[in-house]
Amino acid sequence: MGALGKPIILMVGMYAFLKFVLPNIPGSAPLPSSLIFLYLLLTASGIVIFETLSGESKDAFWGPIQRFLTGENIGGLQALRYGVLILFPLLVGWQTYGSTAVSDLPPTESRTIHPAPPGEYTGLSNPVPKTPENIMQGKGFYAAYCSPCHGGNFDGKGPAARGYIPSPANFADPTTIAMLQESYLFWRIKKGGVGLPIEGAPWKSAMPRWEVELPDEWIWKIIMGEYDGAHQSPRTWE
Amino acid sequence: MSAIQEVGTIQRALRAIRGQGRWLVGLLLTVGWFLLPSIGIAAEGASAGPTEYRDIPYIGSRNLVWIVAQLHLLLAGFVLGVPIFAWLCEVIAWRGGEKRYDKLAKEFTKLLTSAYATTALFGGILLFLLVAFYPKLMNYLTDVFFPSFLLYCLLFLLETATLYLYWYGWDAMQHGNKKTLHVFLGFLLNFFALFIMIVPNAWATFQSSPVVLSEGTAFERAWAATWNPTWWPINIHRLIANVVLGGYICGAYAGVRYLSVKSTEDREHYDWMGYVGNFIGVFGLLALPFAGYWLMREIYQYNQQMGITLMGGFLSWLFIIQAMLIGVLFLGSNYYFWLGITHRIPGSEAKYRRAMLMMLVSLLLCLAVWMTPHSLVASIEEAQKMGGAHHPLLGVLGVMSAKMTVSNLMILITFMSFVMYWRAGKQDTAGWAKLGKAVMGAVLVVASLAVIVLGIWGYFVPAIVRINYFSTSQVAIVGFVILTITPLTALLLKSAKTTTEMVWGSMPPRAGYALVLNAVMVILLMTLMGYARSSSRVHWHVYGVMRDTSPYAYSPALGSASLIMAFCTFFFCILVAFIFWVATMGDKYKTAAGTGKGELPHGIPAMAGGAPEERQQG
Numbered sequence A: 001m002g003a004l005g006k007p008i009i010l011m012v013g014m015y016a017f018l019k020f021v022l023p024n025i026p027g028s029a030p031l032p033s034s035l036i037f038l039y040l041l042l043t044a045s046g047i048v049i050f051e052t053l054s055g056e057s058k059d060a061f062w063g064p065i066q067r068f069l070t071g072e073n074i075g076g077l078q079a080l081r082y083g084v085l086i087l088f089p090l091l092v093g094w095q096t097y098g099s100t101a102v103s104d105l106p107p108t109e110s111r112t113i114h115p116a117p118p119g120e121y122t123g124l125s126n127p128v129p130k131t132p133e134n135i136m137q138g139k140g141f142y143a144a145y146c147s148p149c150h151g152g153n154f155d156g157k158g159p160a161a162r163g164y165i166p167s168p169a170n171f172a173d174p175t176t177i178a179m180l181q182e183s184y185l186f187w188r189i190k191k192g193g194v195g196l197p198i199e200g201a202p203w204k205s206a207m208p209r210w211e212v213e214l215p216d217e218w219i220w221k222i223i224m225g226e227y228d229g230a231h232q233s234p235r236t237w238e
Numbered sequence B: 001m002s003a004i005q006e007v008g009t010i011q012r013a014l015r016a017i018r019g020q021g022r023w024l025v026g027l028l029l030t031v032g033w034f035l036l037p038s039i040g041i042a043a044e045g046a047s048a049g050p051t052e053y054r055d056i057p058y059i060g061s062r063n064l065v066w067i068v069a070q071l072h073l074l075l076a077g078f079v080l081g082v083p084i085f086a087w088l089c090e091v092i093a094w095r096g097g098e099k100r101y102d103k104l105a106k107e108f109t110k111l112l113t114s115a116y117a118t119t120a121l122f123g124g125i126l127l128f129l130l131v132a133f134y135p136k137l138m139n140y141l142t143d144v145f146f147p148s149f150l151l152y153c154l155l156f157l158l159e160t161a162t163l164y165l166y167w168y169g170w171d172a173m174q175h176g177n178k179k180t181l182h183v184f185l186g187f188l189l190n191f192f193a194l195f196i197m198i199v200p201n202a203w204a205t206f207q208s209s210p211v212v213l214s215e216g217t218a219f220e221r222a223w224a225a226t227w228n229p230t231w232w233p234i235n236i237h238r239l240i241a242n243v244v245l246g247g248y249i250c251g252a253y254a255g256v257r258y259l260s261v262k263s264t265e266d267r268e269h270y271d272w273m274g275y276v277g278n279f280i281g282v283f284g285l286l287a288l289p290f291a292g293y294w295l296m297r298e299i300y301q302y303n304q305q306m307g308i309t310l311m312g313g314f315l316s317w318l319f320i321i322q323a324m325l326i327g328v329l330f331l332g333s334n335y336y337f338w339l340g341i342t343h344r345i346p347g348s349e350a351k352y353r354r355a356m357l358m359m360l361v362s363l364l365l366c367l368a369v370w371m372t373p374h375s376l377v378a379s380i381e382e383a384q385k386m387g388g389a390h391h392p393l394l395g396v397l398g399v400m401s402a403k404m405t406v407s408n409l410m411i412l413i414t415f416m417s418f419v420m421y422w423r424a425g426k427q428d429t430a431g432w433a434k435l436g437k438a439v440m441g442a443v444l445v446v447a448s449l450a451v452i453v454l455g456i457w458g459y460f461v462p463a464i465v466r467i468n469y470f471s472t473s474q475v476a477i478v479g480f481v482i483l484t485i486t487p488l489t490a491l492l493l494k495s496a497k498t499t500t501e502m503v504w505g506s507m508p509p510r511a512g513y514a515l516v517l518n519a520v521m522v523i524l525l526m527t528l529m530g531y532a533r534s535s536s537r538v539h540w541h542v543y544g545v546m547r548d549t550s551p552y553a554y555s556p557a558l559g560s561a562s563l564i565m566a567f568c569t570f571f572f573c574i575l576v577a578f579i580f581w582v583a584t585m586g587d588k589y590k591t592a593a594g595t596g597k598g599e600l601p602h603g604i605p606a607m608a609g610g611a612p613e614e615r616q617q618g
Helices: A002-024 A033-051 A055-070 A075-100 A132-150 A182-191 A216-229 B003-016 B022-045 B061-096 B099-133 B135-168 B176-208 B218-226 B231-260 B264-302 B304-311 B316-344 B349-371 B380-386 B394-398 B400-423 B433-460 B463-494 B509-535 B558-592 B611-617
Strands: B540-542
Touching (some): A033 B349, A055 A075, B061 B176, B061 B231, B061 B509, B061 B558, B099 B135, B099 B264, B135 B176, B135 B218, B135 B540, B176 B231, B176 B540, B231 B509, B264 B304, B264 B316, B264 B400, B264 B463, B264 B509, B304 B316, B316 B349, B316 B400, B394 B400, B400 B433, B400 B463, B433 B463
């Protein structure tokens, strides 16, 4: 088992890192099992690739596995071999059952976070001049209508945010509104969660449909205020 | 009577006559098969006005067109990629005098005649199906592109004539000026092939990003429609992809033959062929992500809705699968290079093992970043712990700045793998070798750091700055590294002493499997991205101009789409295997006949691609 020791330690170490160390780094969170599986798969692929680069390393790596599975000269490990040969298919069966059996848990999420906006919104540009007054006014509207959820610091941590899963968007994160054009935000604010198209299902957005309360001009100003307050810029093509 | 009712009637009739003997069932099924088209025609026959759509039962018109179009495209990629590959090999043999390259070029040109016919066959089937199932759309496209249809026919005539001259004249044009003429014919073959690719690209890209002139002559309208925003990005992307496909398929062919041949000479030949195929595939693969990025950028700029559908909307998961496939391709190609070092160059393993480990770890880290989605697949419980579908720490890896950075790094690593393979078994003797290697090392380190810094910086600048300046700078940096290190290495190796001769035919069987895996990955990638490009139009035949009003005006779920992709990949592999089998049938006969001068048995038809040898025999 000498040559197998390192790969086994590496796999166990990687699992422990992903499961117990990474989630405890400040600002982090537990990783979903899909991601842990993905990273472990990459690790295992790396091990197989490296260990099979030469004939010697391949024999050193694969030889013990082959001998163990065939029972050739393994002495006192016979009982363990039978154990593995019986338990492994059972484990696969249990996993298969677990992933296909009817469950009372909701299905795994793979919803579309950024569904495409309707065509009529794609060509829009902000008609409100970008002046300090308008930006300030936008921030004022934001403070009144948006900050309870999206936060006074535009970080998605408003006083009401804790009541929502998923959390309200963090505009200060460079991977949210900085990736989108202003017209996209206009559509999302105007139509809210109920205006999401079918590809965005399940519609897990508590965003109100602001078109019933706010005029378009206010929404455009809010967008300007959001970008300015979050220190982000909208996606443009010029 | 509707099509469904009619099919039901047929089924009831079949049940009723079950006891009457199998011959009756067989007869009825045969008659039914010939009457099948009438079902579709009957379905629309009663409606008023011109027919807009026709359908067939069970498989559905959309799925049938999808499969045939995808197969036609894959075959076309093969038929356009192989001549580039073959012509490059011929030029190497012509200028460098290495006859084995000429033999390799001929071996692959032999495939072209049968592959060309099969491609044209699928093209013809596709055309008939499109005209039959989508008459309204085809009428519209014909109206827009009529002049280019004529040009396409002319190009086909020229390509066919050139191909015949190129293949059948191979042996007759081997020496002197005739060889120059033959090389020129090879160039012409590729020249016409390029236009054969870009003309229909205009039709396909027009559907995604149409430019419609309401006035003007037929030529002006066709030209405006042709020069649409995504035409050239697709042309460049497909051209490079065809080289990659051609290279990897040749590699896979060599891999399969390598696994089955017995003689040392054959093992050496197919080992070398596998190396050349993998090299050409990797050579194209290095440039492919840049071309893909440019295409996506143009799509995004053309229409935000289409861009988001692809990159952030319901098709965004395809790009995670794409990352996996490209990752396997990079790993497979590097693995093949590394196996070459450890097996073909005896004694090199100890020297390069640590470097290979570092490259492997770097590749896997890059791949981990590339494969990390922005929105994760998570159960409700897991999502609650993360506060949504974004991981607070790893979520930053899910956006383009990170993806572009790691794809550039993977290209650099793969390039260095090749350089390492190139240098293995050689000792520098040039006086400036130390300085040269120091310069190369410095260029590589500084370039890698610059790519990473730009990637991180990309999070803190407006998207347009990142896309227009940072991403292009990253690409330019990688290009600079390749253009600096390649000539420097070539100069160094010119005076280098060979310490260990390369031993061809010594690769382990897993090298052959790696070559086959690479080819399958490329084919899967093409089917995947074909679906993505086509689906990005959503419910439009011509985006924003002509709506799809058929019952199939919906995007198939990713799961069902993957079934069709898998089928197309499998069927294409079968077709390619058939083409290889047919093309090499003559060789097997020749080998079996010993000297190859025996008389041809009467009644054996001339096999496609077998003519020059047969002519010699005669």
